[in-house]
Amino acid sequence: MSFLVVHRVSHTYFTKKTAITALDNVSFSIEKGEFVSFLGPSGCGKTTLLSIIASLIRPTEGTVMLEGEKIHSIHPSVGYMLQQDYLFPWKTIQENIFLGLNIMGINTQETRQKALDLLNGIGLKGTEHHYPNQLSGGMRQRAALVRTLATDPKMLLLDEPFSALDYQTKLKLEELVWKTLKDYEKTALLVTHDIGEAIAMSDRIFLFSAKPGRLVRTFLIPSELRRLSPFAARQHPTFSELFQFLWKELDSLETVK
Numbered sequence: 001m002s003f004l005v006v007h008r009v010s011h012t013y014f015t016k017k018t019a020i021t022a023l024d025n026v027s028f029s030i031e032k033g034e035f036v037s038f039l040g041p042s043g044c045g046k047t048t049l050l051s052i053i054a055s056l057i058r059p060t061e062g063t064v065m066l067e068g069e070k071i072h073s074i075h076p077s078v079g080y081m082l083q084q085d086y087l088f089p090w091k092t093i094q095e096n097i098f099l100g101l102n103i104m105g106i107n108t109q110e111t112r113q114k115a116l117d118l119l120n121g122i123g124l125k126g127t128e129h130h131y132p133n134q135l136s137g138g139m140r141q142r143a144a145l146v147r148t149l150a151t152d153p154k155m156l157l158l159d160e161p162f163s164a165l166d167y168q169t170k171l172k173l174e175e176l177v178w179k180t181l182k183d184y185e186k187t188a189l190l191v192t193h194d195i196g197e198a199i200a201m202s203d204r205i206f207l208f209s210a211k212p213g214r215l216v217r218t219f220l221i222p223s224e225l226r227r228l229s230p231f232a233a234r235q236h237p238t239f240s241e242l243f244q245f246l247w248k249e250l251d252s253l254e255t256v257k
């Protein structure tokens, strides 16, 4: 049994004037512990798909199954991390990361300590009583990661979490997130526009076409890259070969009308 199964999912947004088919008959399955990236032209439905998996929106057609059970509503096993950190500015970092524990009713001495250990492990020791505006963008995204992991979700949905960061911070954070997710054996789905990021972080890459959004191809990253951390993977000769290949694939999808 696969960890996540997306079966014949289609989604149409109905507005007053028109209907937009964001996703058309998308099916795939993902195994526990896999890291999968969604790549595709703008508007191909990547965020819509992530929102459906997170149960933030209900698909027009199709089903999503997590560990063999149909998902109907927001699931405690699913954590979401976005481009913006959405930390509450009036709460300290510690209060922000304990928030999810309160909401889920699991705010115990043990879960609080685990969250603080995670905060220390991710290089934010000493920031517990700071407010978000006292931290850099990269530090705030790390705090957002800790807040997401604090409730111990089995799967993380990452919607362009590094895209607002400067290049160096982005590379460092890719490394940190990848290592943290591997250490904690989390399954992850990443939406990104960055081909290099997808190759460096993923086990598989799903390529989507736009208008309507369809899953057109899936790529298994060669094992010699999968074994390496994102930074090391970027130095490997296979990385640039794969980059060029995916660049052409993506370009052909963007130019097809």
Ligand SMILES: Nc1ncnc2c1ncn2[C@@H]1O[C@H](COP(=O)(O)OP(=O)(O)OP(=O)(O)O)[C@@H](O)[C@H]1O
Residues within 6 Å of the ligand: 013, 014, 015, 020, 021, 022, 040, 041, 042, 043, 044, 045, 046, 047, 048, 049
């Ligand atoms: N709330 C909405 N109402 C109407 N149309 C929407 C809504 N949200 C998304 N869409 C449309 O659905 C399609 C898919 O959007 P979505 O944001 O999922 O794509 P995406 O691949 O994540 O885009 P990007 O890469 O630009 O972030 C687009 O044509 C978009 O305009």
